[in-house]
């Protein structure tokens with residue numbers, strides 16, 4: 001069992017592609033990828049370090065598979081877990097709800113005891129509002145394959161380097 005479990009949901013594949021790129025950037029067998037369409041909330045308990053990947057759908061909502069797991073998160077104790085978040089979204093088309101899903105999940109998982117790492121700067125984005133922004137930072141890595149796909153590779157490399165330090169792996 002690897003140390004890091006990366007749990008992602010995806011509807012049109014973009015978040016899955018990002019998940020694979022994040023795993024590759026960690027290198028080796030550090031990261032196990034889990035599509036939440038085939039997962040249960042209790043699977044989170046298997047890992048010391050957790051990465052959560054969720055795109056925002058339907059104007060500020062969780063992606064469908066995450067939606068299905070959301071209420072079950074109430075029943076799990078995540079104290080002692082270190083958790084990082086990433087999302088894919090569209091800052092131009094959904095400027096008032098950019099990456100909301102990442103913020104919704106971060107709030108819930110933090111309430112269940114998870115410790116958030118992997119905050120990033122909002123510099124370089126054009127959205128107006130986001131539930132994923134706390135204290136002027138994104139609570140995780142905000143990817144925008146719809147408008148800034150050319151930036152994703154560098155953003156992922158920089159974030160994974162940051163996480164290696166914060167996870168201590």
Ligand SMILES: Cc1cc2nc3c(=O)[nH]c(=O)nc-3n(C[C@H](O)[C@H](O)[C@H](O)COP(=O)(O)O)c2cc1C
Pocket residue numbers: 009010011012013014015016055056057058059060061063088089090091094097098099100145146
């Ligand atoms: C109907 C629809 C609603 C969307 N709503 C939002 C939104 O509220 N906020 C956001 O940041 N992106 C929104 N998006 C953009 C998606 O999050 C983005 O395309 C994402 O990369 C899709 O991820 P997936 O391919 O992994 O499912 C929306 C896209 C569609 C088609």
